[in-house]
Amino acid sequence: MQAYERKQLLERVERDGATVGADIPETIEVQGEELDLRTFVFEIKRRETVPAGERDRVEQAKQNLRRERNERLELIEEGDISREEGEELAGSIIGIDRALNALESLGPTNLEREQKVQQAADTKRWMSFLKKALGQDDDAGTRRGR
Known part of the structure; x- marks a missing residue:
């Protein structure tokens, strides 16, 4: 991947409003484990507040998603990847951001x-x-x- 392509992908990922219209991925591999991300987010968002028993689970999921996002961003920044792999990573980062926004908007946990x-x-x-x-x-x- 060329340097200018890498820069374009990074700008796309970091742009304000990048998640507008983006879908939460159905499943995603986070820390080597498959996660039904869309189902998890919709299950949590369906409730008005996060139940006490679920708070730790939600906080852990947000932490894992942030870590995964940073790892994928680092791959775009420094990895030896093709333009197609970069596009796929950028799309997945935007999907992770969308999921994080949904989980963060739940209010105080x-x-x-x-x-x-x-x-x-x-x-x-x-x-x-x-x-x-x-x-x-x-x-x-x-x-x-x-």
């Missing part, structure tokens, strides 16, 4: 952490309200002392 963040923000707003209501606004107190 750590609901406990999200709840703690929300509670902290609520507490901060409440304390701010109380300080203002009681006339203990921090800014006003520092200005009076000057």
Whole structure:
């Protein structure tokens, strides 16, 4: 493969919107193991939230997909491959990206952490309200002392 062809493939893979209209591959080999990717993604996306028992499985799948994506990208960047092999790799990378986007859009997989963040923000707003209501606004107190 020529250097300019390699550059074109890399630009295609990294382009914003590259996954628009792309299909999630039916199956894909990830870390030497065959994965029914499309079925897995649709099975997980069908639910409103990721059940507690599935969170680890989803996180592990995302991690494995990212690793596989990076390995395939490296093959395009540095591998001794033909133009056809490069095209196939680029298509599979875009399919992996599409699957990752679908899995990432599921929302927070750590609901406990999200709840703690929300509670902290609520507490901060409440304390701010109380300080203002009681006339203990921090800014006003520092200005009076000057």
